[in-house]
Amino acid sequence: MVTWKLPGEISIIDPATLVQGEKEIIIGDSRGNIHCFEKDSGKERWVSNIAKSTCTAYASVSSDGTIYAGTVEGKVIALRGKDGGKLWETHCGASCAMAPAVGSDNTLYTVSFDKKVHAIDGATGKEKWSTPVEGTTHCPPVFGNDGSLIVTLSEGRILSLDRADGKEHWSFDARNTLYDSMPAVCPDNTVVFNTRYDFIALDGDNGREKWRIPLDDVFGTRPVTEGKDAIALALSNGKVMSVESSTGKQKWEIKMRSQSRLSPPAVDSEGNLVFGCDFSLYCLKPPLSPDDGIFEKVNERDRPEIESMDDFVIVDGVRVPIQQ
Secondary structure: OEEEEEEOOOOOOOOOEEEOOOOEEEEEOOOOEEEEEEOOOOOEEEEEEOOOOOOOOEEEEOOOOOEEEEOOOOEEEEEOOOOOOEEEEEEOOOOOOOOOEEOOOOEEEEEEOOOEEEEEEOOOOOEEEEEEOOOOOOOOOEEOOOOEEEEEEOOOEEEEEEOOOOOEEEEEEOOOOOOOOOOEEOOOOEEEEEOOOEEEEEEOOOOOEEEEEEOOOOOEOOOEEOOOOEEEEEEOOOEEEEEEOOOOOEEEEEEEOOOOOEOOOEEOOOOOEEEEEOOEEEEEOOOOOHHHOOOEOOOOOOOOOOOOEEEEEEEOOEEEEOEO
C-alpha cells in the first residue's frame, strides 16, 4: 500500500538513499538540491544546494553518514549527514554530475566527462588515481561482488575495472546507447542493466550475457536489487516491475496512471519501495503474491493534478484490483 507521498514544486528523479537505520531518506531534485526526509512521515529535515546551475543533484551516503555528491561544474562535494553542511569539495576537471560510489574503505569512485574514472579519498577529497576510458557516462560506477568496479559508458560498453588501480578485467558491448544505465549487482554477482530497448543480465565474473528482456520501446531507470533474488526496475511508461535475477522471469508489476518518468526505486529491508513520480515522492510496499496485492488508492482531492495508482496491479501474471 502507499505509506505516504510528498507533493512538491520540484521534479524528483534521483534514486532515494535510506540512512540512519532506514529512518531517513536522502534524495536530490532537479534544481541542484539535496534533501533529507523522515521515512515514516515524509517530513523534511534539511535541504542543501550543491550546484549553481539548474541540474539534477545526485547523492550517495557512506557508512559514517557523510553524504557525497557530484556536479556539472566538475566538483565532488562532501556534506554532513546531520544538517547538510559542507565538509570539503574537490575538482575532477569536467562534469561529474552523479552520486559517487563509496567503498568500504571510504574511497569514492566517479567518472568525469573528460573520459576518466577517478578514485578519491572520502575523508580528505584528495585523488588516489584516475584512468582513461573510451567514452563518457551519466552514471556512477557500482561494485561487483568480486571486488571489481563496474562502469557503464554511454557509447554502449560496460567495463569491469580493478578498484586498486583501475585496470580492466573485462568489457561487454551492449550495441545500444547506455545513457542512464547504472547497473545493479546481485548477490551471485549477476550484473543487471538496461539499454534503450532491453533489460540485460551479465555474469559479473566474466562479462558474458545471461538473459535479456525487451522493453517495448520504453526507457528503464536504474535497476535495484530487491531481496536476494530479484531486481526492481521503473519504466518511462509509469510501470514498476520486479524480475528474478537468475532467470529474468517477472515476479510482479505495478502501474501508475501518470506516463511521466519515474525515479529509480530504493528498497528497504521490509520490502518498501521509495520512488518519485511527477512532483511526488511515493513510499509503497509491493505485493509478494496475488493474495497480498491490495493497494489503497491515494486521496487526490487536494492535488488532483498529481496522478496516483492505477486500478490494478499485476502479480505473477495475475491482475489484482486496488482497494477503493
